[in-house]
Amino acid sequence: MLCALLLLTPGTHAEDDLQNRGHDPFFQVSSAIPDCPEPAGPRVNEAEWKRDSHHRIEHGNHCWLEGRCRLPNAFAYDEEIADSTRRRLQWLSASLPAWRQSTLWVTVWQRWILIQGCVAPGFPVAPFMAALREVPDVERVVDETTAHPERGVPYALFRKDLSRHGSTKAQAGEGSVQGK
Template identity: 35%
Template sequence: MKPWSVVVLLAVLGMLGRELRAQETDLKNWYSDPFFALSEGFADCQVPLGPFMTRTEMEDDAHYRVERGTTCWLAHKCTKPNSYMYDAPIAEAIHAHFPNPHAFDGTSVWITVQRRFVYAEGCAPASFDVHALQQQLEAIPDVEQVFMRVSTTAHGPLPYKTLAAPNASLADPTN
């Protein structure tokens, strides 16, 4: 092997290593799970992690996700063969149910829909009726369960994981 080819080979291997390390920290919504802001009016409220994960996390979760998705159908609790097939229509129904953009003024609440589960995460003043929002989300057709993770402060520990993780960047936020 010629000396210059060794240098080229080492350079290529170095670039591939950097690319692989970047994939380990880049976050992406690999499964295109619905994730959107219901409101964004609470100052300094951190955006939830939602459905974003690294490639490694996605690969680790793939088999488990298939099992969780088909369990609903196998148990005769779903008419669709996979419970994740309900997620986009549930997200559309949530958008349709809350058409007033000022209904949640003063709050920052993001919605994630996964496997007929709805996660409402964010910040709201203590006067905000979290229970009423939960009841409205539970009334959406095909919703199996609602998880409310809403804090009255944007500072201190939050009841949800955030996108503001060290050494992580958001890859393709539209996905």
């Protein structure tokens, strides 16, 4: 009876535990826009991880098989890309300082840079994304930012209050948004 109760208690299932299971680089780079909802990022529960693992493996070495990558797995680039992205952002602070008028998170995933968060109206989106595409070994930069978070955001949300209870990602653009 005690074992059954423990299995039903929220937070005791391994699959309810949100983690960055792939160790994908995920970091916040700015925080000028208050109340910007935090993205779910690469945090998933065990069930999601198992469901996506085959695709992750296949996609990870696809570029090498096609002869587009020098390393046998696209994920092998991610830490180096994350470090280069941080340096690039430092350089952009001097050459394109308006980018700091944002609250942004970066996820690096198999040579892709995903930018999520909130930007000020008039934010220089095109030059900012173009500058990130210049980071070595980056295949694609994905823009999931908004200047109007009150209307919803174009990404899945991280819900700290629910992450221990198995609800991993809230739908993008929900009316009631909880973030940081």
